[in-house]
Amino acid sequence: MQRTMYSVAELRQAIDRLPRVHLAAVLPTPLEEAPRLSDALGGPPIFFKRDDLTGLAFGGNKTRHLEFILGDVLQKGADTVITGASVQSNFCRQTAAACAKLGLRCILYLNGAADSERQGNLLLDHLSGADVRLVQVRQLPDLTTLCEQAAEEERKAGYNPVAVDLWRGIASLGSVSYVDCALELKAQLEELGLLRASIYLSSATATQGGLALAARALGLEWDIVGISPIRTDLVPAEVVANLANEAAQYLKLDFKVAAADIVNVEDYIGPGYALPTAESREALELAASTEGIILDPVYTAKAMAGLIDHIRAGKLDPSQPVIFLHTGGTPALFAFNQWFAQSQ
Numbered sequence: 301m302q303r304t305m306y307s308v309a310e311l312r313q314a315i316d317r318l319p320r321v322h323l324a325a326v327l328p329t330p331l332e333e334a335p336r337l338s339d340a341l342g343g344p345p346i347f348f349k350r351d352d353l354t355g356l357a358f359g360g361n362k363t364r365h366l367e368f369i370l371g372d373v374l375q376k377g378a379d380t381v382i383t384g385a386s387v388q389s390n391f392c393r394q395t396a397a398a399c400a401k402l403g404l405r406c407i408l409y410l411n412g413a414a415d416s417e418r419q420g421n422l423l424l425d426h427l428s429g430a431d432v433r434l435v436q437v438r439q440l441p442d443l444t445t446l447c448e449q450a451a452e453e454e455r456k457a458g459y460n461p462v463a464v465d466l467w468r469g470i471a472s473l474g475s476v477s478y479v480d481c482a483l484e485l486k487a488q489l490e491e492l493g494l495l496r497a498s499i500y501l502s503s504a505t506a507t508q509g510g511l512a513l514a515a516r517a518l519g520l521e522w523d524i525v526g527i528s529p530i531r532t533d534l535v536p537a538e539v540v541a542n543l544a545n546e547a548a549q550y551l552k553l554d555f556k557v558a559a560a561d562i563v564n565v566e567d568y569i570g571p572g573y574a575l576p577t578a579e580s581r582e583a584l585e586l587a588a589s590t591e592g593i594i595l596d597p598v599y600t601a602k603a604m605a606g607l608i609d610h611i612r613a614g615k616l617d618p619s620q621p622v623i624f625l626h627t628g629g630t631p632a633l634f635a636f637n638q639w640f641a642q643s644q
């Protein structure tokens with residue numbers, strides 16, 4: 301029979317047994333109250349968990365992920381990291397920066413036009429010295445095949461590569477890193493005397509899986525609401541639960557998260573992934589103009605648009621604090637300057 305509960309000390313020990321490299325500039329990240337945003341919305345107290353401040357080429361949730369992913373890569377004796385995602389991928393930008401810092405080679409397959417402007421994350425990928433390969437695929441998981449083929453070629457050339465697929469395997473170490481973040485957040489909330497909280501975040505894969513795993517394993521009274529930036533043929537809740545369960549295996553926890561435990565809302569995507577909406581623009585402008593906090597158009601602004609809508613629709617208890625996990629992504633904003641100019 302599986303265990304029903306773990307203690308903070310047990311999770312801490314399980315995390316500390318895994319290989320990890322130091323990449324974050326600031327941990328724990330601050331938990332900041334946002335009273336002006338809350339007043340503007342007439343809503344519950346809102347706190348930002350500032351994972352946009354983790355550092356490593358402008359920060360974000362991937363700094364945490366990469367501490368464990370690259371810890372594992374280094375332990376395997378690898379010298380080359382190959383991964384792929386969209387042209388303005390934050391994961392790729394931070395992987396390129398982390399590889400530069402650790403002296404690893406980095407190959408990126410980015411889904412985008414060959415003449416994509418070197419702005420935002422793409423500019424930073426080049427600055428970090430990554431081997432950037434622009435390709436066009438129908439959907440992001442198709443990049444997996446390209447990364448595996450490249451790994452084969454690198455092996456033939458005498459290198460020792462690791463291909464990182466965002467949907468499974470080593471990527472679940474990203475969920476491990478968010479079990480760690482959950483322990484951090486739990487301590488910060490306890491300091492404020494808060495036991496119950498709603499947690500909103502932009503969610504596609506590993507981050508929510510880690511939070512859900514920790515919350516369920518510790519029996520926390522957290523409502524975790526993931527707002528999806530992407531429509532996918534894959535069932536998001538199952539992808540997230542699978543990553544959480546692979547993370548549980550890394551941590552040697554006799555514990556499983558079910559897809560039914562994952563709340564993933566697909567109502568705020570708009571016309572598609574990485575396409576801004578009027579609601580996400582309002583969210584971006586409101587966070588910036590009330591709190592001086594900058595969101596990004598692809599992920600966090602859509603998650604904030606979801607939170608704003610849920611507050612306005614009266615879905616949240618006004619006395620229960622809401623934590624908005626700011627997962628970063630801000631460099632992508634600069635690749636959207638034309639959209640902002642045109643829709644003034």
Ligand SMILES: Cc1ncc(COP(=O)(O)O)c(C=O)c1O
Nearest residue numbers: 390504505506507599627628629
């Ligand atoms: C800024 C930002 N927020 C949220 C996410 C979603 O993170 P995850 O895939 O771990 O759910 C990403 C993923 O790329 C991201 O770049």
